[in-house]
Amino acid sequence: MTTTEDDGIRIDVVGPDALKICHDIRLVVFVQEQQVPEALEIDGLDGEAVHFLARSGGDAIATARLRSVHGAAKAERVAVLAEHRGTGVGAAIMTALEERARADGHSEIVLHAQQVAIPFYRKLGYQEEGELFLDAGIVHRSMRKQLA
Numbered sequence: 001m002t003t004t005e006d007d008g009i010r011i012d013v014v015g016p017d018a019l020k021i022c023h024d025i026r027l028v029v030f031v032q033e034q035q036v037p038e039a040l041e042i043d044g045l046d047g048e049a050v051h052f053l054a055r056s057g058g059d060a061i062a063t064a065r066l067r068s069v070h071g072a073a074k075a076e077r078v079a080v081l082a083e084h085r086g087t088g089v090g091a092a093i094m095t096a097l098e099e100r101a102r103a104d105g106h107s108e109i110v111l112h113a114q115q116v117a118i119p120f121y122r123k124l125g126y127q128e129e130g131e132l133f134l135d136a137g138i139v140h141r142s143m144r145k146q147l148a
Contacts, residue, residue, distance in 0.1 A: 009061075011096045014053045022051050022063040022077075026093035033056075036136040041077075050100060052119070053136050054093050062089045066097045073101035075111040094124055102147045109147060115139040 005133040014022065023042060030036040049065035062080040066073060075097050080090050101109045113121045115132065118141060122128075132138055 009056050009087075009092050010053055011052055011054045011093055012143075013096075013100065014051050018053055019046060019051060021060045022046075022065070025060060025063045025076055025081060026079045029082060029098050030077075030136075033082065034136075034138060040136050052093055052096050052100075054080075054089050056084065062093050064097055066100055068104075068106075069110075071142070073097075073104065073106035073109040075109055078111075079083070083140055090120060091124060094121075096138070098145070098147055099118045107147055108144055110142065112140045113143050115141060 003115060012018075021045075026041055027038065030041045031038050032111045042130065045067065046065065052064045052066070053060055054062035061084040062078075064078040065076050067076060068074070075094065078090065078093065080093075098109055111121065113126070115138075118128065121143050125146070126145045129142045129144055131141075133142075
């Protein structure tokens with residue numbers, strides 16, 4: 001288990017025992033808030049991923065997963081509970097994913113950003129690629145970041 005602590009936020013790499021907590025956050029953010037069908041959100045690929053869980057004061061507040069897709073590190077299912085957005089937890093969890101990707105030997109990380117989140121990822125050094133596309137009825141764009 002890898003732990004990163006920053007500004008009272010603790011980020012851990014978690015195993016299958018904590019996957020339900022990660023799912024609960026994703027269900028709130030993606031299924032309840034964004035109306036993504038649960039069958040699309042819980043996609044059967046969690047077993048291939050490294051899962052990250054952010055806590056503040058012991059409360060689970062954010063999650064993300066990292067998978068290797070076609071040899072590239074891919075950040076997925078980045079979800080921060082609404083009351084914790086804008087606090088830095090999103091950037092902290094992305095830093096943890098990037099550090100893990102680098103440790104796993106990847107030189108870059110890719111993601112599919114929701115259009116509304118593109119400015120967030122741009123601030124973290126991600127660059128847009130290709131055209132906008134729909135995923136689960138939400139406009140997305142591919143983004144990529146080189147890892148130093």
